[in-house]
Amino acid sequence: MARANKKPQLIEFKGTTLPVVSVTLHSLQSEPLAKAARELFGDDAFFDGDAAVLELDHIDTADAVDWSALRALFTRHGLNVIGVRGGNDALRASAGAAGLPSFAAFKRSARSVEESAPSLPAPAEQVPEGTSAAVPETPTPRVQAPAKPTMVLDRPLRSGQQMYARGGDLVVLAAVNAGAEVIADGSIHIYAPLRGRALAGASGSTEARIFTTRFEAELVSIAGVYRTFDAGIPDQLSGRPVKIQLSVSAEDGSSRLSIDALSTD
Numbered sequence: 001m002a003r004a005n006k007k008p009q010l011i012e013f014k015g016t017t018l019p020v021v022s023v024t025l026h027s028l029q030s031e032p033l034a035k036a037a038r039e040l041f042g043d044d045a046f047f048d049g050d051a052a053v054l055e056l057d058h059i060d061t062a063d064a065v066d067w068s069a070l071r072a073l074f075t076r077h078g079l080n081v082i083g084v085r086g087g088n089d090a091l092r093a094s095a096g097a098a099g100l101p102s103f104a105a106f107k108r109s110a111r112s113v114e115e116s117a118p119s120l121p122a123p124a125e126q127v128p129e130g131t132s133a134a135v136p137e138t139p140t141p142r143v144q145a146p147a148k149p150t151m152v153l154d155r156p157l158r159s160g161q162q163m164y165a166r167g168g169d170l171v172v173l174a175a176v177n178a179g180a181e182v183i184a185d186g187s188i189h190i191y192a193p194l195r196g197r198a199l200a201g202a203s204g205s206t207e208a209r210i211f212t213t214r215f216e217a218e219l220v221s222i223a224g225v226y227r228t229f230d231a232g233i234p235d236q237l238s239g240r241p242v243k244i245q246l247s248v249s250a251e252d253g254s255s256r257l258s259i260d261a262l263s264t265d
Helices: 030-041 067-076 089-097
Strands: 020-024 050-055 079-085 150-153 162-165 169-172 181-184 188-194 197-200 210-215 219-222 225-228 242-248 255-261
Touching: 020 079, 030 067, 030 219, 030 225, 067 079, 079 089, 150 162, 162 169, 169 181, 181 188, 188 197, 197 210, 219 242, 219 255, 225 255
Parallel strands: 020 050, 050 079, 150 169, 162 181, 169 188, 181 197, 188 210, 197 219
Antiparallel strands: 210 242, 219 225, 242 255
16 A cells, blocks of 8 residues: 655744843934943843844834834844834834834733632532433633742852843842843842842843842843943942832833832841
8 A cells, every 4th residue: 555645844833932022112213222222231242132022102203213223223232123012103104114013012801800709609400300410611720830930140240241040030149240240031139249230120021129238239220221320329328238129100100210228137
């Protein structure tokens, strides 16, 4: 019996989830953005060729945008911009004409109060003799999402060295010296002096935090909102344990870094 030859498929489609860096922009002017990127990342490629989407919800302009310059700017720092998200129709159309498609924001479907509240079992139904009742299906148990990995660094970082905790938190048990960088997609906990740079929420998490037992930083950042200390650190914070997080202004909805001293007593 002759065996049938199965022709291989040259194209296959499969659903997948890929890591994409979300970059929230508050300006589309290439020169100010380039300066801000240098202050945040230095002159080297900070990322490892990660895909990125530009978030445009904070942009409202009808001016022409040099999308090629913006892509080149982020390419220099190791990000490959693949599209945009949010913004007005004119911005999305302009980006599309430059080869940057628009991605719809993912929204989790809202669950009603009735769905979220536990339901009481229905009273048992009386079934006449000689008949059978349908057996209710057993609900499928929810699978708990795996915990995010935590990276632990127990050696000092010298100037020019960098540590990146991709997808989770970073715990540092030794000094982060001037010129060194620690980065995490989650929060950063430093049980030692922070003299270099600390960037938490690198993939866009606004809930990330930075903690250190001795604050002497050059730069701190959460979800792209950063603060430098070229003019020095305020006396009430210098050398002290601090907590750093994002706070949102009630007036205009803008985000800023909040740095508060921690009491260790």
